[in-house]
Amino acid sequence: MADHRSALSIVLIDDNHDHARILQWAFQQNGSRNRITYFDDGKSALDFLNSPACDEQGRPDLIFLDLNLPRIDGREVLRRLKGEENTVGIPVIIISSSDREEDVRKAYELGASSYVSKSVILQEFGSVVKTFQEYWSTIAKLPPRK
Amino acid sequence: MKRSLPARKKATGKNAVPAALFEHVFKSMGGGLLILNGKGECLLANDVALVLLGKKRSNLINQPLSKFIPSTQNVSFQSIKRGRVQTLNGSHGQTVFLHATRLAGGYYLVSLAHQGGPSTSSKLWSFGKSTMALPEFFPLPGVEDEPNYRTLFQHSPYGTAVVQDERLVVANPMFCKLLGYRASDEVLGKEIRRFLDEGSRMFFTVLEQRAFRGETIPSRFETRMLRENGTSIDVEMTISMTAHHDVPALILSVNDITDRKELERRLTDSEGLLRNVVNSMVDALVITDLQGKVLDVNDEFERFTGYSRREAFGTEIPYPWVPEEDLRSYIGWLDKLRENNLLRDFDITWLRKNGDRIAVSLNTTLLRNSAGDPVLMVNIARDITERQISRTELSRQLQRLQVLYDLSRALTETFDTEEIARITYKQIEKVIPVDAFFIDLYDERKNIIHPIFIVDVVNGERREFDVRSSVMELDDTMATASVIRGRKPLLELRPEIPSQIRYTPFGNETQATASLMYVPMFSKDRTIGVLSAQSYTVDQYSQDHLTLLQSIANVVGIAIEKANLYQETILKSQEIEARNKELDDFTYVVSHDLKEPLISVEGYAKMLRHEYLQLLDESGREYLQSVVDSCAHMKRLIDELLQLSRVTKLAEKKVPLQLSTVLRDVLEELRFSIRERRISVVVHHPLPEVPAVDTHIKIVFRNLLSNAIKFSRTANPTIEVGAEVQAEGTRVFIRDNGIGIEPEYFDKIFMIFQRLHKRDEFEGSGAGLTIVKKIVEAHGGRIWVDSKPGEGSTFYFIIPNA
Numbered sequence: 001m002a003d004h005r006s007a008l009s010i011v012l013i014d015d016n017h018d019h020a021r022i023l024q025w026a027f028q029q030n031g032s033r034n035r036i037t038y039f040d041d042g043k044s045a046l047d048f049l050n051s052p053a054c055d056e057q058g059r060p061d062l063i064f065l066d067l068n069l070p071r072i073d074g075r076e077v078l079r080r081l082k083g084e085e086n087t088v089g090i091p092v093i094i095i096s097s098s099d100r101e102e103d104v105r106k107a108y109e110l111g112a113s114s115y116v117s118k119s120v121i122l123q124e125f126g127s128v129v130k131t132f133q134e135y136w137s138t139i140a141k142l143p144p145r146k
Numbered sequence: 147m148k149r150s151l152p153a154r155k156k157a158t159g160k161n162a163v164p165a166a167l168f169e170h171v172f173k174s175m176g177g178g179l180l181i182l183n184g185k186g187e188c189l190l191a192n193d194v195a196l197v198l199l200g201k202k203r204s205n206l207i208n209q210p211l212s213k214f215i216p217s218t219q220n221v222s223f224q225s226i227k228r229g230r231v232q233t234l235n236g237s238h239g240q241t242v243f244l245h246a247t248r249l250a251g252g253y254y255l256v257s258l259a260h261q262g263g264p265s266t267s268s269k270l271w272s273f274g275k276s277t278m279a280l281p282e283f284f285p286l287p288g289v290e291d292e293p294n295y296r297t298l299f300q301h302s303p304y305g306t307a308v309v310q311d312e313r314l315v316v317a318n319p320m321f322c323k324l325l326g327y328r329a330s331d332e333v334l335g336k337e338i339r340r341f342l343d344e345g346s347r348m349f350f351t352v353l354e355q356r357a358f359r360g361e362t363i364p365s366r367f368e369t370r371m372l373r374e375n376g377t378s379i380d381v382e383m384t385i386s387m388t389a390h391h392d393v394p395a396l397i398l399s400v401n402d403i404t405d406r407k408e409l410e411r412r413l414t415d416s417e418g419l420l421r422n423v424v425n426s427m428v429d430a431l432v433i434t435d436l437q438g439k440v441l442d443v444n445d446e447f448e449r450f451t452g453y454s455r456r457e458a459f460g461t462e463i464p465y466p467w468v469p470e471e472d473l474r475s476y477i478g479w480l481d482k483l484r485e486n487n488l489l490r491d492f493d494i495t496w497l498r499k500n501g502d503r504i505a506v507s508l509n510t511t512l513l514r515n516s517a518g519d520p521v522l523m524v525n526i527a528r529d530i531t532e533r534q535i536s537r538t539e540l541s542r543q544l545q546r547l548q549v550l551y552d553l554s555r556a557l558t559e560t561f562d563t564e565e566i567a568r569i570t571y572k573q574i575e576k577v578i579p580v581d582a583f584f585i586d587l588y589d590e591r592k593n594i595i596h597p598i599f600i601v602d603v604v605n606g607e608r609r610e611f612d613v614r615s616s617v618m619e620l621d622d623t624m625a626t627a628s629v630i631r632g633r634k635p636l637l638e639l640r641p642e643i644p645s646q647i648r649y650t651p652f653g654n655e656t657q658a659t660a661s662l663m664y665v666p667m668f669s670k671d672r673t674i675g676v677l678s679a680q681s682y683t684v685d686q687y688s689q690d691h692l693t694l695l696q697s698i699a700n701v702v703g704i705a706i707e708k709a710n711l712y713q714e715t716i717l718k719s720q721e722i723e724a725r726n727k728e729l730d731d732f733t734y735v736v737s738h739d740l741k742e743p744l745i746s747v748e749g750y751a752k753m754l755r756h757e758y759l760q761l762l763d764e765s766g767r768e769y770l771q772s773v774v775d776s777c778a779h780m781k782r783l784i785d786e787l788l789q790l791s792r793v794t795k796l797a798e799k800k801v802p803l804q805l806s807t808v809l810r811d812v813l814e815e816l817r818f819s820i821r822e823r824r825i826s827v828v829v830h831h832p833l834p835e836v837p838a839v840d841t842h843i844k845i846v847f848r849n850l851l852s853n854a855i856k857f858s859r860t861a862n863p864t865i866e867v868g869a870e871v872q873a874e875g876t877r878v879f880i881r882d883n884g885i886g887i888e889p890e891y892f893d894k895i896f897m898i899f900q901r902l903h904k905r906d907e908f909e910g911s912g913a914g915l916t917i918v919k920k921i922v923e924a925h926g927g928r929i930w931v932d933s934k935p936g937e938g939s940t941f942y943f944i945i946p947n948a
Contacts, residue, residue: 016742022749029756097741118745119781122752 007033008133009058013045013077014038014066014095019118023064023095026121026129034133042072046080049087060090062136065112067096067103075110082111089142093132095121177304177401178258182246186211186223189253190298198258200237226256247301257303305381305402308388309338309354310395324381324402326374338398343370343378355799357385357396361948368403380404429543430506432525438463438480441522450529452499467496469503480510483523487512490541496527505530511544513551542577546694549577550701557705561712563587566705567599574679574698578691582659582680587706588630588673593620625664626676633673635665637692639685661686665696667703674703733791737784744784748777786913793842793920800925800948803840805833805869805878812847819855823863830868836876837948842921847880849914850941854882857939875927875946883938892931918943 010027014020020038027034037060039045048054049063063081067074074094081087091113096103099117107115114132121128178195180188188206196203199214206214211223219234226232226246236242246256299306305321307314317330325341327333333341342350346369353367370378384399430447434440443458451458451467463480464473472494479492492508506527512520526543553573557566567585574580584600595618600611620627629636644658659680667675677699681687751773762770806829813820813827820827836843854865866881887895896919922929926946933939 016746018746019742019749022746022753025753097745098738119741119748122745122749 007035008061008137009035010037011045011049011060011063012036012038013040013042013063013069013074015040015069016066019066023118023121029129042069042074042077046072046077049081050084059086062132063087063090063092064095065092067094067098067107075106078107078110078112091136091141177399178242179298179302180206180256180258181298182211182223182226182254182256184252186226188214190295195258198236198242226254255298255301305398305400307333307398307400308390308395309398310390310393312337312339314338314341315390315395321398321400324373324379324400325371326377332374341371343372346370353385354396356948357387358394359802360387361802371400430527430529431547432458432527434523434525436520436523438523440465447527450504450527451496467498469495469497479508480523483510483512488541488544493530509541509544511548513548546577546697549573550697553698554701554705557701560705561709563598563706563709566702566709570677570698570702571599571601574695577694578679579681579683579686580679581682583678585667585675585677585702586626587675588620590672594618595620595626625662626678629664629666629676630673633666633668635663635692635696637687637689638662638664639687642684643682660684663687663692663695665692665699667699667706669703669707674707677702730791733787737787737791740780740784744777744780747773748781751777783913786917789845790913790917790920793917793924800837800839802835802948803838803843804835805843805876806831808840808843809833809847809867812844812851815848816851816855819852823855823858825855825858825863825865828864828866830866833867833869834871834876836945838925838945842924843945846918846921846943849918850880853914853941854880854884854939857884858882859884871947872944875944877942877944879940879942881938881940886935886937887931887933887939888935889933892933895931896929 012020012023012027014023017040020040024036024038027036037048039048049060054060065074065077065081069077072080074096078092078094081090081092092111094107094112094115095118096107096115097118104115116128178198179190179192180195181190183189187208187210189208191203191206196206199206201214211221211226215221215234221232221234221244226244227248232244234242234244243259244256245259246254248254299318302318302320305324306318307321308316314333314336317333319330322328322330322333325333338350339347349369367383369381369383371381372378380403381400382403383401384397386397386399388395388397430450431444432440432447433442440458440461443453443455447458448454453467463477464470468476476494479489479494482489489508489510492510494506494508496504496506498504507530509526509528511524511526513522513524514520524547526547553570556569556573560566560569570585571580571583574583581603582601585598587596587598588594589596597611597613597616597618600613602609602611620630622628622631625636625638638661640660640662643660659682661681661683662678663680664676664678666673667677677695679687679691679695751770754770755774759767759770809829851865851867858865862883864883867879869876869878871877896915919929922943922945927944929941929943931939931941
């Protein structure tokens, strides 16, 4: 049961391929069967999340979003995710290399569920990812509007 | 006791203003107020009135006026009832102005005001007139009740308002009137910020915060407020604390001081220029206030009478240079000034300091300010024993003086060189016939001439040339060149108008002139340009004209230099500000960008260690560890850079900070390294409280203590911390008996990435002390080190008192 619960479908959006690769690796570290869908820009991630294909395979449980993205900036991606009926209920966790106060504040104002510095993930990646996984697989999320 | 009906009615409403608030507001108004009944007994008095009269409230209340104002002060209830403005000596010797208005019901509202701010009478150029304008009472019709605090508040001549949560909750009619609003509805509920002049907002915020924290604030200060029509107004403001519906609130009391400020501005600005005017006169000149007290004399006066400026300054009638037998007629002469603006040709004898008698012809005039009020008396004396002068000549001198005076006054109001030139031209026209006029500025470094204004009158038609952005090289054949190089005025008189038509350097056709004057303009000892007046009339100018033109040029030179300085200062401070911000932004962006690849390197190193550690041999693992260590080091560097760039960015609030608490926290953080090195830490209690930003002061202590720990030696390492309050602020010291620093590095250690030691000797990024310095300076303080190699170092820093 616990195993079943902890396998999450995760969308990762980060334009830095190195970071993405390391984070994906970190997500797999718990021996879990997390399914990770990766995008390196905001536009294609939004297209996917609003597509019928996404509906078919089931909405992701968690979105990990970098703020520093080309074309559509991470903040704008977050704003749109929180503005769409389809995606408003999915917890968005901001992963950023900045821990500047303004960035953190802005992210929470736009509706981010958490904000975590990339270097923290790397330092403690096992426990951080595990914490998120356990938290968001247990906690009740915003149900879709009927 | 009866209460006025509106007060009671409103008191039951939702946004009622309780009567107690009015009592508090009344007591803390910025000016003194008394309420007398029909018998002259004092019913109410506010705090300022008590201070001005030097009495306790119990000595005033229910006492007749004669009891608390001594009869020697010449103020009686009878005179008060007549509503005249009266003066008395205040408790600290200051002049207190007293004025009463009759309220309905037979009561009198007496306002007491004293000359606010530093007295302008100490200035040489005092206008002799009181700068205090008595406040105007705000009439409210139909209040028939016994005066209570609410009616006083409504009647108050001081604009008064209560601010809560940044918004106006109460405002009296005078407050609204000062700011140009018709009724209090228009201001209530609005943010106080929108009534403050942009430049004053920050200042107000600071005072407001201090008031709320219970710290002392200036009892009265000058600031600017914004009126409804967008203009601003100079006010004197008093802030005090109160509570409104149990929530802390601020009482603002404001007084219009526009007139006083305007006068002060003129006084300061015109001082330097006037001095120049006065000294350029060829006659002896005495300037006095309207009572005859000497404010200044010129160089010629000193030469003429033998009395120095210092001896003459401040003397009153009888002057030592007016003989006793002439005194009566001299005073009679001055009395005539009441009817006449200008008195001419009074023959009188003056006494030289050495006893010699000289016959002088005296011309006396009044100088008036822009409002037309007489402000100064000017006596011009000409020696008629030596030369006989035509009387018209003397009055011409007076006219010239007025022109110079007007000019210097007008020039203080602009910082625009073209405007300066235009004003100058207008004034010169009044005293010198002029057909062509120009002002050229000279750039010594580039050897170029930059005309700022050219006017030419051809066939009675005046043309002004557009000379913006035109420059020419200084050519030695030009008359201008000889004036600039020779630093002397030049008068050129041609027998007739040269026949050929000439062209200006800008291609305009111009007619040559017959009479030409060129005078240099100076700033200190540099020639900054040339001013020229020319005429088509043959033999138009005399040496006298040239002297006058030079006097004018002296004034203009100062004005232009002042304008240039002003522009330069503005530009420079903007530039510095922009550059600092740029640098901080740059530091931020660079350090942030550096972080990105570092995260990758660190991540891959982590992956390597987790997945492939078994494949590496001993040295491979060592290399990997080095990568991880280097990453950690680099991260620390970047974080410190980020921190550095943010010290100036974070406009956090300073709060009173217990140094002992901060120090305890930091020592707690560092306890492992302290224990490890067996360092004894001695703290000299008590440590005072300082106004500072908590997180920043922690960084200061953390960095300085880490340094002291890092550079400690093995034998009996000790660190001492202490602080003492000095005039400049709180001085904190952190002393170690470690390795010490060579004197030549005392400054260098505070520069970024300056390390005195190899990395493997002492760990550290090299930014720590730079951050400390920047933080201390951001608090308005300073930091320095005292050290002897081998004996230890002491770091001192000062955090100024709030």
